[in-house]
Amino acid sequence: MEPIFAQAHPPAPRIIGAVNWRGLWTLYLKEVRRFLNVFTQTLLAPVVTTLLFLAIFALALGGAGRQAAGVPFVEFLAPGLIMMTMMQNAFANTSSSLLIAKVQGNIVDVLMPPLSAAELTLGIAGGGVTRGLAVGLAAGLAMWVFVPLRIHDPAILLFHAVNAALMLSLLGMIGGIWAEKFDHIAAVTNFVITPLSFLSGTFYSIERLPEAWQIVAHFNPFFFLIDGMRYGFIGRADSVIALGLIVVPTVNALLWLLAHRMFATGYRLKP
Amino acid sequence: MLQPMAMAPAPRRFGAVNWRGVGALYRRETVRFYRYAWESLAGPATSALLFLAIFHFALGGGEIRPGISLFAYIGPGIVVFMMAHSAFEGGAIPILFDKMEGMITDVIGAPLTPLEILAGYVLPVIANAMTVGAVILMLMAVFVDLPVHSVTAIIGFAFGASLLLALLGLVIGISVVRWDGYSAVETFLVAPLGFLSGAFFPIDNMPEAVRWVFHLNPVFQAVEGFRYGFIGQAQTSLVTAALVLTGLSLVLGLVAWRMLATGYRIKP
Secondary structure, eight states: OOOOOTTTSOOOOOOOOSSOHHHHHHHHHHHHHHHHTTHIIIIIHHHHHHHHHHHHHHHHHSTTTOEETTEEHHHHHHHHHHHHHHHHHHHHHHHHHHHHHHHHSTTHHHHSSSOOHHHHHHHHHHHHHHHHHHHHHHHHHHHHTTSOOOOSOHHHHHHHHHHHHHHHHHHHHHHHHHOSSHHHHHHHIIIIIHHHHHHTTTSSOGGGSOHHHHHHHTTOHHHHHHHHHHHHHHSOOSSOHHHHHHHHHHHHHHHHHHHHHHHHHTTTTOO | OOOHHHHSOOOOOOOSSOHHHHHHHHHHHHHHHHHTHIIIIIHHHHHHHHHHHHHHHHHTSOEEETTEEHHHHHHHHHHHHHHHHHHHHHHHHHHHHHHHHTTHHHHHTSSOOHHHHHHHHHHHHHHHHHHHHHHHHHHHHHHSOOOOSOHHHHHHHHHHHHHHHHHHHHHHHHHOOSHHHHHHHIIIIIHHHHHTTSSSSOGGGSOGGGHHHHHTOHHHHHHHHHHHHHHSOOSSOHHHHHHHHHHHHHHHHHHHHHHHHHTTTTOO
8 A cells, every 4th residue: 555645744834043045035126027027117317317317417507617515516516316216216226126026916925925024124125225326327327428427425425325214215105004005105206205315415504594494404314315425426514424424324224123113013014 | 670770860961171080089188187187287297396496596596688587588488398308298198098008099090081090199299288377377477577579479489389299209109119118208308309499598508519419409499489489589580490399390291190190010
């Protein structure tokens, strides 16, 4: 009689240590491949838009040796534009990923696997940071063809680039979890993210603002990101760089805790 | 004994034009526009005011030419830019959405001629785009002084720009198969046409040798014509601008009509 061995040797359950590295890596790859799959929309489009912004502002304002903050206007503008497009794309990546998954119902594929709230936060934020940095790098290289970009302090530059991408990825996650319809996230993009990224010193030095608004700007974390990024390029900032080095990571830590908390409690994710 | 056939409602009779059918399509687009007014109306209005604010802070006001303030110059440009964008989106997205979701059968199954379908898709979009323009102008007028030189030119070129971009949108919406295709056309054709239309800067800033390229851009012709309605000056002749917009609209209208008549990428 032929014994049946099927039950005798079931596959052993995978032993997962403190961190589910394989799951985390898979989630990260999913997030990255998601945007690479449509790279015309997610990488090329923002680069083209950024170059168009550079063109119109250079043509409208760059003439007659116009300077801003002591450097030629286009050199002042380029770091701001790189930062703006990084922010918008990092936000778009995580918010659309979560919202589409929620609306289509395939969010269960992310919530069911043995991934902790910390791993979910890290994996999805990692995808957004990668998109932000990739777009920023591509936009920077494309601009470099037209504008002589010099780098004053690579460490400061990298610090602000990574923190900006992270801040907007976290905001995108929080927004994507909170939103129930595409209208909601479109409203946040239209009325919060775009205005903040436009008005936080991308196109002008905040010295040009009325004094009261200069104080308001210092409560806007986007301002520190753009200002710090610009310092990394041209070596001149509107604010004190050290202040940004404290404010920006603090804001990121708070946002991280909030996103983590949302995953842990299943806010608007689990029934 | 009841005779069911005798009780059946008589078929609806309509004359040369199925007004009720066109009206239904028109109402559908209008209802959609106002239901999503936060995105379709408040979104462009916010962007327009943001552009105005940026130029104000970056340039610090001033005059762009003697007697013409910065705002009087770029304000109308921003309005056309936003109207063009709204018209293109409004022309392309509904028909692409109908195709993707399979709802297009409800339209082609109805007793509508190709011309009636064309009218039903394009006319409401023109009205919506001009509404966007009007709302932005009213909001701008709160913050800046806009001179008015010719109301006819303002309305005429607003209509021309909306018509052209709505038809372009419809042709693109029929031609592309997926959202990627739509977004590629928007990024690589419509956005450059809009940004490089002289809406935001006078083409005097460009080297003489490349200025003629701008004249080939129909959005440039629309911007200059529309702006003439405010400041009474244009970099192009108004006749040329009107002819370019009318001619291109006719061509695109014919293309869209043929596409609808032959069922290009619509019927299997």
